[in-house]
Amino acid sequence: MLRLSGNDGERADAARNRRLLLEAAVRIVELHGPEKLTMDEVARHAGVGKGTLFRRFGNKTGLIQALLDQSGRDFQAAFMSGPPPLGPGAAPGERLKAFGEASIRRCEFQGHLLRAAQEGPEALGHPTQRLSRQHLGLLLREAGTTGDVELAAYQLAAYLNAGVLVHLTEERRMPQERLIAGWNELVKRFLPR
């Protein structure tokens, strides 16, 4: 029987192409902005067929998530096991504030990509989003919030949606500080007094 020897169950040529594709995508975004990121162009710049691109990343959302993967992992690691106030060690209320602030700041540079990755009917079911809500729910419970905590997590997460945040900053021209202050107010409303 045949077995794979690549470290991730991925053949060497496939791994090479994944690298080429990601590099091409990064170059396109840096040079021409996220709106020019089309699947055809990525494949073309990588010198690879379109089928390969879709086999590697599933769809455009998957490609964008791969692009965001590094900073996404960093972010997850930070709030799951990093230093306070984002990570464990601080009071849950402080961690909630830090979580929102970090999310909002992340939108400054990656807002458009994040929005693209978060739109579509299935986005809310994606593991990354689930993890965020789970984390929010956990902190709320730790903080002693009563009632339907699961829904409360959805309510908090809804405000941190990249589509909302980008609209607020670009269309409504609200500075980050205001969005962060708004988040802190919101969090305070959820904490028991």
Added chain:
Amino acid sequence: MLRLSGNDGERADAARNRRLLLEAAVRIVELHGPEKLTMDEVARHAGVGKGTLFRRFGNKTGLIQALLDQSGRDFQAAFMSGPPPLGPGAAPGERLKAFGEASIRRCEFQGHLLRAAQEGPEALGHPTQRLSRQHLGLLLREAGTTGDVELAAYQLAAYLNAGVLVHLTEERRMPQERLIAGWNELVKRFLPR
């Protein structure tokens, strides 16, 4: 100089085609569901060219908004000038609760269309959504909520987003009553105690 005589600045043939197109769209949605609502099919069933369809409604979102227009106008009229508790006359807190409940119930039958109409980067800037947020902000102010009321309206509206609501009901299988109770809890958090 030429002038239009149609009541809405629309030529007779154009009005006829608008009617045909809307009827075709309604038929398609009723018969085969919203996912089968393609612009080509609508034009074909209406016996009209695609260019005409796009001239009338701008884009697919515009067509869907036109489909939702009737119930949307009813809803707006209800909370702007209808009977309490949705309309003026009731306490602002009660009106807020009624607003959310009505929004959530509307999603039961029109969720998928509403979601389609609300996705995309420009949806948050659409007049309908602006009006909703304005209304929420007004009620919050009337209720004596302090702080950044404008952002608070965004925070409330974010939970009533059709994408969120549909996900909650269909993916997470939450009953409407729970979503409504969650809304009431949320509203309570925004009211001064």
Added chain:
DNA sequence: AATAAAAGTGGACCACGGTCCGGTTATAGT
């Protein structure tokens, strides 16, 4: 009734996301 301009019309055309499948290549076992 004739006229001219504004408004409307339709379908060819385009870009993009996504699928499919016959041919190719890397890999494990011999």
Added chain:
DNA sequence: ACTATAACCGGACCGTGGTCCACTTTTATT
């Protein structure tokens, strides 16, 4: 080295949303 097979590859192809523009129809004016 040879072979079998799973994984990979590329690009032709499709559906959909949206644009474009030469042609037709309505309408106010005369």
